[in-house]
Amino acid sequence: MSANLSAILYLVSGVLFILALRGLSSPETSRQGNLFGIIGMVIAVTVTFLSVDNFSSGFIYVLIFLAIGGGIGAFIAYRIPMTAMPELVAGFHSLVGLAAVFVAISAFINPAAFNLGTPGNIKLASLIEMAIGAAVGAITFSGSVIAFLKLQGIMSGAPITFKGQHLLNAILLILIVILTVYLCSTQSSNLFWILIAISFLIGFLIIIPIGGADMPVVISMLNSYSGWAAAGIGFTLENTALIITGALVGSSGAILSYIMCKGMNRSFFNVILGGFGATDQTSGSQNKEQRPVKSGNADDAAFLMKNASSVIIVPGYGMAVAQAQHALREMVDTLKKNDIKVSYAIHPVAGRMPGHMNVLLAEANVPYDEVFELEEINNDFANADVAFVIGANDVTNPVAKTDPQSPIYGMPVLDVEKCKSVLFVKRSLSPGYAGIDNDLFYKENTLMLFADAKKMTEDITKNL
Amino acid sequence: MEIDPFIFRLSIFILSIFVGYYVVWSVTPSLHTPLMSVTNAISSVIIVGAIIAALSGSDGVVFSSSSVYGFLAIILAAVNIFGGFLVTQRMLAMYKKKKKEK
Numbered sequence: 001m002s003a004n005l006s007a008i009l010y011l012v013s014g015v016l017f018i019l020a021l022r023g024l025s026s027p028e029t030s031r032q033g034n035l036f037g038i039i040g041m042v043i044a045v046t047v048t049f050l051s052v053d054n055f056s057s058g059f060i061y062v063l064i065f066l067a068i069g070g071g072i073g074a075f076i077a078y079r080i081p082m083t084a085m086p087e088l089v090a091g092f093h094s095l096v097g098l099a100a101v102f103v104a105i106s107a108f109i110n111p112a113a114f115n116l117g118t119p120g121n122i123k124l125a126s127l128i129e130m131a132i133g134a135a136v137g138a139i140t141f142s143g144s145v146i147a148f149l150k151l152q153g154i155m156s157g158a159p160i161t162f163k164g165q166h167l168l169n170a171i172l173l174i175l176i177v178i179l180t181v182y183l184c185s186t187q188s189s190n191l192f193w194i195l196i197a198i199s200f201l202i203g204f205l206i207i208i209p210i211g212g213a214d215m216p217v218v219i220s221m222l223n224s225y226s227g228w229a230a231a232g233i234g235f236t237l238e239n240t241a242l243i244i245t246g247a248l249v250g251s252s253g254a255i256l257s258y259i260m261c262k263g264m265n266r267s268f269f270n271v272i273l274g275g276f277g278a279t280d281q282t283s284g285s286q287n288k289e290q291r292p293v294k295s296g297n298a299d300d301a302a303f304l305m306k307n308a309s310s311v312i313i314v315p316g317y318g319m320a321v322a323q324a325q326h327a328l329r330e331m332v333d334t335l336k337k338n339d340i341k342v343s344y345a346i347h348p349v350a351g352r353m354p355g356h357m358n359v360l361l362a363e364a365n366v367p368y369d370e371v372f373e374l375e376e377i378n379n380d381f382a383n384a385d386v387a388f389v390i391g392a393n394d395v396t397n398p399v400a401k402t403d404p405q406s407p408i409y410g411m412p413v414l415d416v417e418k419c420k421s422v423l424f425v426k427r428s429l430s431p432g433y434a435g436i437d438n439d440l441f442y443k444e445n446t447l448m449l450f451a452d453a454k455k456m457t458e459d460i461t462k463n464l
Numbered sequence: 465m466e467i468d469p470f471i472f473r474l475s476i477f478i479l480s481i482f483v484g485y486y487v488v489w490s491v492t493p494s495l496h497t498p499l500m501s502v503t504n505a506i507s508s509v510i511i512v513g514a515i516i517a518a519l520s521g522s523d524g525v526v527f528s529s530s531s532v533y534g535f536l537a538i539i540l541a542a543v544n545i546f547g548g549f550l551v552t553q554r555m556l557a558m559y560k561k562k563k564k565e566k
Contacts, residue, residue: 010512013509014480017506017509018480018483018484018487020502020506021484021487021488021491021499021502021503022487022490024491024492024495024498024499024502025490025491025492026492027492027494027495027556027559027561030495030498030556030559031553031556031557033502034498034502034549034552034553034556037502037505037506037549037552038549040506040509041505041506041508041509041545041549044509044511044512045511045512045515047512048511048512048515048516049515052515052516052519057526058518058519058526058531059519061518061526061535062515062518062519062535062538065518065535065538065539065542066538066542067542068539068542069538069539069540069541069542069543069545069546070542070543070545070546071546072539072542072543072546072547073542073543073544073545073546073547073548073550074546074547074550076543076547076551077546077547077548077549077550077551077554078550078554080551082555082558085497085501085551085555088501088547088551089497089500089501089504092501092504092543092544092547092548093504095508095540095541095543095544096504096507096508096510096540096541096544098537098540099508099510099511099514099537099540099541099544100510102514102517102533102534102536102537102540103510103513103514103517103533103534103537105530105533106514106517106520106530106531106533106534106537107513107517107530109529109530109533110517110520110528110529110530110531112520113516113517113519113520113530114516114517114520125470219500220500223500223503223504226504226507227503227507230507230509230510231477233510233513234473234477235470235473235477236513237512237513237516238469238473239512239513240473240476241509241512242509242510242512242513243473243476243477243480244476244477244480245506245507245509246477246480246507247476247477247478247480247481247483247484248480248483248484248487248488248503248506249484249503249504249506249507250481250484251481251484251485251488252484252488252499252503253500253503255485255488255489256488256496256499256500259493259496346493346494348493353496353497353500354493354496354497354499354500355493355494355495355496355497355498355499355500356497358493358494358495358496358497359497359498359555359558362494362555362558362559362560363558365558365560367560367561367562368494368559368560368561369561369562370562371494373493373494
C-alpha cells in the first residue's frame with residue numbers, strides 16, 4: 001500500500017475517533033459513537049498490516065498474540081462488575097503506558113524498522129520523541145498500578161507522605177530532562193534504560209501521597225498521561241492516527257481532571273501534592289464534641305417517605321461499596337407506585353471516578369432522565385420533602401458554605417439541608433474522607449439511619 | 465526553504481488538542497465513565513506501533529530482541545482495545561430513557 005494512501009486512511013481513523021467522542025454528548029448517539037471508534041480501530045490495524053508488507057511467519061504470531069490479548073480483554077469486559085469500573089480503568093491505563101514503553105524500546109533497539117536511522121545513530125528528533133513517549137508511558141504505568149492497588153484495597157487508600165517528598169520528585173524530574181539531553185548526544189542505550197527506570201519511580205512516587213477520595217482526579221490525570229504517551233509514540237512513528245488520538249485523549253483527561261478539581265474546590269497542584277485529609281483526620285477525632293443526633297429505623301424512614309410528595313436521592317461512594325444500587329431502585333419503584341416524585345442528585349466527585357454513580361444507577365435500570373447534576377437540581381432541594389442520602393457525606397456538608405475555617409470551605413455542595421427532612425444512611429457517625437464532622441448529622445430535620453446501605457434500603461422497601 | 469514534515473505533524477497535534485477540548489466539553493457528565501473507557505480503547509491505537517515493532521525481525525527470525533517487545537505490546541494493547549470497546553458498549557447499553565408509563 002502506498003505511503004500516501006495509508007496516511008490518508010490513518011487520518012480517516014483519527015476522524016472516526018473524534019466522532020466516537022462526539023457521540024458521547026448524549027446517551028442516544030453514544031452507541032453509534034462507540035461503533036465509529038471500533039471501525040476506526042479496525043481501519044488503523046488493517047492499514048498497518050497492509051503497509052508493513054512483510055507477510056513472513058511473524059505475521060501469524062501477530063495474529064495469535066492479538067487473539068490472546070483480545071480474548072483476555074473481552075473476558076474482563078464481560079465479567080467486570082460495574083462497581084469495579086474505577087479499578088478497571090486504572091488497570092487499562094497502566095497497559096497503555098506499558099505498551100508505549102515497549103514500543104519505544106523496540107524502536108530504540110531497531111530504529112531501521114521504523115525508518116528512524118540505525119542503532120547508535122537515530123535521528124535527533126525521533127530520539128527526543130521516543131524518550132518522551134517512553135518516560136510518560138512509564139509514569140503512566142507505575143502511577144496507574146498504584147492507583148489500581150489503592151482502588152482495589154490491596155494498598156491502603158491513606159496518603160503516604162514523607163519528608164522531602166516534593167524535593168525528591170523535583171530532582172527526579174530534572175534528572176529525566178538531563179538524561180534526555182545526554183541521551184541525544186551519546187545515543188547510549190544504558191541512559192535510555194536508566195531514563196525508563198527513573199520514570200517508573202516517578203510514577204510510583206507521585207501517586208502514593210494521594211488519598212483514596214482524590215482518585216477521581218488521579219484516574220483522570222493518568223487518562224491524560226496515557227494520551228500524551230500515545231502522542232509521543234505517534235510522533236516517533238510519524239503516524240497521524242496516533243497523534244490525533246493522543247491529543248484527544250490527553251485533552252479529555254485534562255478536562256476531566258479540571259472538572260473533578262472544581263468539584264472539590266481544590267487546585268490541581270493541591271491534589272497532586274497530596275496528603276489531603278491526613279492531618280485533619282487526627283485533629284477531627286480529638287476535639288469531637290458530643291452533640292445530639294436523632295437516629296431512626298427503617299420504619300420511621302418508610303413513614304416519612306410515604307407521606308412525602310417528592311424525594312431526592314443523593315448517592316455516594318458508600319452506595320457502590322454496599323452494592324446498594326439495585327435495592328435502591330426497588331425502593332424507588334415502590335415510592336413511584338405511591339405517586340411520589342423521585343429524582344437523583346449526583347455531585348461531580350461522588351464515587352471514585354467521573355460519572356461513577358451514573359453508571360451504577362444505569363446498571364440498576366434507573367432511567368438517565370431522572371438523574372441530575374448538581375447545578376440542575378440544587379434549587380429543587382428547598383421544595384422537596386425528603387432527601388435520602390445514601391453513601392455520600394462530604395458532598396452534602398453545609399459547613400462548606402458557612403465555615404471559612406473548614407478545609408472544604410468553598411467546595412460546591414448539594415443543598416440537602418434545605419429539604420423538609422433528611423434521611424442519612426450511614427454506618428456510623430465517623431467523619432467522611434475530609435476528616436471533618438458533617439453538620440448535617442445534628443440538624444433538627446435530619447434522621448440518621450445507622451445501617452449498611454443495602455440492608456437499610458431493603459428494610460425500608462419492606463416497610464413501605 | 466522546505467518545511468520540515470515534523471511541523472505538519474505538530475500542526476495536526478495542536479489542532480487535535482483543540483478539537484479534543486471542544487468535543488470533550490460537550491460530553492454529558494453522566495457519560496464521563498464511558499468517556500474514560502472509550503478514550504482508553506482508542507489510545508490503544510498504539511498497537512500500530514506494536515505491530516510494526518513485532519514484524520521488525522529480519523527474514524527467518526521471528527523473535528528478535530526488538531520484536532519481542534512488539535509482541536508484548538500487542539498483547540497489552542489488544543487487551544485494552546477489546547476490553548475498552550466492549551466494556552464501553554456494555555455500559556452504554558444500560559443507559560435507558562424513562563419507559564412510557566403502562
